[in-house]
Amino acid sequence: MMIFTIASRELRSLFISPLAWSILAVVQLILAYMFLTQLDLFVSLQSRLLGIEGAPGVTEIIVAPLLGNAAVVLLLVVPMLTMRLVSEERRSQTLSLLFSAPLSMTEIVLGKFFGVLGFLLIMVAMIVLMPLSLLMGGSLDMGMLWSGVLGLVLLLASFAALGLFMSTLTEQPIIAAVSSFGVLLLLWIIDWAGSNNTGQASELFAYLSLLRHFESLLKGVFDSADVVYYLLFVSLFLGLSIRRLDADRLQH
Amino acid sequence: MTTEDVLIQADQVSRFFGPLRALDNISFEVKKGEVLGFLGPNGAGKSTTMQILSGNLAPSAGRVMISGIDLLDQPKQAKALLGYLPDQPPLYRELTVDEYLLFCACLNRIPASQRRNSLDVAKQRCGLTEVGKRLIGNLSKGYRQRVGIAQAIIHSPAVVILDEPTVGLDPIQIREIRALIRELRADHSVILSTHILPEVQTVCDRVQIINKGQLVLNDTIAGLQQRMRGEDLLVALRQAPELTALEAVVGEGNVTVLGEGRFKIHTAQLEQQAEALAIAAVENGWGLYELMPERLTLEQIFVDITTTETAAPESAEEVA
Numbered sequence: 001m002m003i004f005t006i007a008s009r010e011l012r013s014l015f016i017s018p019l020a021w022s023i024l025a026v027v028q029l030i031l032a033y034m035f036l037t038q039l040d041l042f043v044s045l046q047s048r049l050l051g052i053e054g055a056p057g058v059t060e061i062i063v064a065p066l067l068g069n070a071a072v073v074l075l076l077v078v079p080m081l082t083m084r085l086v087s088e089e090r091r092s093q094t095l096s097l098l099f100s101a102p103l104s105m106t107e108i109v110l111g112k113f114f115g116v117l118g119f120l121l122i123m124v125a126m127i128v129l130m131p132l133s134l135l136m137g138g139s140l141d142m143g144m145l146w147s148g149v150l151g152l153v154l155l156l157a158s159f160a161a162l163g164l165f166m167s168t169l170t171e172q173p174i175i176a177a178v179s180s181f182g183v184l185l186l187l188w189i190i191d192w193a194g195s196n197n198t199g200q201a202s203e204l205f206a207y208l209s210l211l212r213h214f215e216s217l218l219k220g221v222f223d224s225a226d227v228v229y230y231l232l233f234v235s236l237f238l239g240l241s242i243r244r245l246d247a248d249r250l251q252h
Numbered sequence: 253m254t255t256e257d258v259l260i261q262a263d264q265v266s267r268f269f270g271p272l273r274a275l276d277n278i279s280f281e282v283k284k285g286e287v288l289g290f291l292g293p294n295g296a297g298k299s300t301t302m303q304i305l306s307g308n309l310a311p312s313a314g315r316v317m318i319s320g321i322d323l324l325d326q327p328k329q330a331k332a333l334l335g336y337l338p339d340q341p342p343l344y345r346e347l348t349v350d351e352y353l354l355f356c357a358c359l360n361r362i363p364a365s366q367r368r369n370s371l372d373v374a375k376q377r378c379g380l381t382e383v384g385k386r387l388i389g390n391l392s393k394g395y396r397q398r399v400g401i402a403q404a405i406i407h408s409p410a411v412v413i414l415d416e417p418t419v420g421l422d423p424i425q426i427r428e429i430r431a432l433i434r435e436l437r438a439d440h441s442v443i444l445s446t447h448i449l450p451e452v453q454t455v456c457d458r459v460q461i462i463n464k465g466q467l468v469l470n471d472t473i474a475g476l477q478q479r480m481r482g483e484d485l486l487v488a489l490r491q492a493p494e495l496t497a498l499e500a501v502v503g504e505g506n507v508t509v510l511g512e513g514r515f516k517i518h519t520a521q522l523e524q525q526a527e528a529l530a531i532a533a534v535e536n537g538w539g540l541y542e543l544m545p546e547r548l549t550l551e552q553i554f555v556d557i558t559t560t561e562t563a564a565p566e567s568a569e570e571v572a
Binding site for chain 2: 095103249
């Protein structure tokens with residue numbers, strides 16, 4: 001209940017500022033362009049694909065790249081949304097309103113997290129409208145589409161949790177944005193390490209990579225290990241955020 | 253006095269910031285319906301105390317009980333009884349006054365059916381009825397301060413903690429806010445920190461002076477006024493007599509010559525001495541044109557207490 005109150009305040013504040021609208025507009029525009037080029041590619045390939053046995057379908061050619069591109073674009077965007085969550089409140093000293101209200105730190109952190117997640121879900125819904133529009137002229141592999149969307153949502157939840165944690169660490173929103181972007185990018189490319197030689201270390205890095213788990217979901221492979229990875233990732237950083245906010249009051 | 257009457261109980265509270273000792277073993281109580289003024293120079297530990305009482309900071313040692321509930325053990329229950337205005341009002345500038353106060357009402361778990369009502373009451377008490385639809389970011393500082401107070405009282409908490417509520421306001425707004433605080437006393441206990449001395453005299457029942465993290469004075473306003481009564485009488489005479497003649501009138505008092513017919517008389521019985529002097533001056537034609545008991549101002553008491561090291565131990569006894 002309190003979580004919902006904080007989340008809806010967070011969401012409302014986002015939409016009052018032009019930030020949310022401009023982010024929605026820019027992301028939609030860029031992804032729409034990518035969607036159209038992918039569609040163009042498919043149309044030009046269509047006649048040749050017809051002759052091939054087991055050729056990739058419309059979902060594989062259009063939807064999977066679209067969601068993959070959306071993930072990269074949002075890797076840049078999410079830190080900008082999450083940077084203000086706590087650091088801005090700390091800087092303008094509004095955090096004491098939440099601290100002196102009868103709320104637990106868990107409620108505060110979850111409220112902020114779900115506020116941003118709500119915004120990201122709106123964004124995902126708008127992105128998914130594009131592939132869904134293809135239903136007017138043909139059919140899609142729905143299983144593959146929804147597994148990709150699930151992957152995107154889980155990925156964004158992880159971005160948001162990490163961004164929230166970075167925001168609890170500092171008073172400067174920009175520092176929070178830069179550091180969450182840095183960590184996210186590092187986790188994105190961490191599987192590059194030793195990708196040309198096999199070893200235990202590179203397997204570990206590959207497992208840690210945010211991208212690997214997303215890729216299998218994009219291919220329509222639903223592995224519960226991937227889902228659990230994201231859930232663990234989210235809970236880890238939410239837990240750390242709670243600890244960090246708690247530490248604000250304590251001795252240091 | 254029963255324990256139910258004590259709404260706030262701070263028990264040997266200390267707080268360190270690294271090696272800096274911001275609060276040193278502070279204990280005090282606030283009873284129901286009381287307005288307690290917290291005085292101190294900058295950096296004395298006023299805001300730290302307020303933050304600890306409101307649960308924004310954890311004390312390094314000691315404990316705080318709000319109406320018998322430990323603030324550290326059961327923070328949710330204790331904080332439900334608190335309303336807190338920090339030195340910077342915690343306002344979301346992008347919201348309107350109504351939206352913001354409704355959000356605060358939700359945070360303080362006011363049931364949905366009563367939210368509108370408590371919003372109207374809080375707005376009316378703080379004189380915000382006219383500005384409900386305006387953005388907080390566009391309000392003047394005085395109005396923002398009032399929104400901050402409205403936020404602290406919207407859930408009718410038993411204890412209202414106000415950290416420098418009148419800072420930066422113009423004199424008319426200061427008077428309005430003081431009137432509001434006096435009004436709050438009817439059904440809330442109020443703790444108020446300030447460095448403006450007359451404010452304490454006008455709104456508080458009890459005063460605590462804090463200096464360098466230590467409580468150096470804890471007294472009622474009446475007690476404070478008693479302290480302010482000095483023991484000196486200033487006399488100015490046009491035809492000044494011999495010093496001995498004056499001393500004869502004053503009796504056991506101690507006369508100091510200030511020059512140009514002015515004298516300072518130190519005595520325990522101010523009123524009787526003043527009367528005797530006036531009679532003698534008329535009878536002997538000394539040409540009395542000024543007779544004034546010298547009162548200590550609150551400022552002087554404050555400066556005395558906070559600057560002299562020797563004053564600390566004896567006033568510490570009074571606290572105990």
